[in-house]
Amino acid sequence: KQEVTQIPAALSVPEGENLVLNCSFTDSAIYNLQWFRQDPGKGLTSLLLIQSSQREQTSGRLNASLDKSSGRSTLYIAASQPGDSATYLCAVRDNDMRFGAGTRLTVKP
């Protein structure tokens, strides 16, 4: 059974800092990996989708990498802003989609 782990569970940083969120998964036979953002009481917003054949994807200040063989992905956020405060979820797709428990990010002004 696929297990997805996200570290750290919570992170608090000052505005402007660059930061890295980590995601690991136990079975490398995946189709893709997706990073989501969830604001309190809201739904999930897709940030980046990386296919299994890809190494990374970029969108604005966000960069996600995928190392399928080692079962790891990172989400890099450059020049963090208070508006980035949210929970970030990593999910891997094999037969269905399995989610990590998330990293709760707080960016202080």
Add this chain to the structure above:
Amino acid sequence: NAGVTQTPKFQVLKTGQSMTLQCAQDMNHEYMSWYRQDPGMGLRLIHYSVGAGITDQGEVPNGYNVSRSTTEDFPLRLLSAAPSQTSVYFCASSYGDSGGGYTFGSGTRLTVV
């Protein structure tokens, strides 16, 4: 383009009552699924469908039924609500059953008293 639409947004049920959570998507996605999100448990798959007429169980299917009569709609039925079913329910859809990314609805917050 509405994406994935869930109704209702909030619902309070009494133990033993039944209800249907609605999910509709307008992106012609073949794959649809239902998740529940509980504090400390993350998102867990309830049921999924790879196309009209085809459904299957996920990780936590007990107490829930689904059907998929059209590509667009994937309702989730609670047969006899229990307090353990208090949760936030999300519907998601994607192209195909492998390479597509997921699009989520905004969720239904259900409380069973």
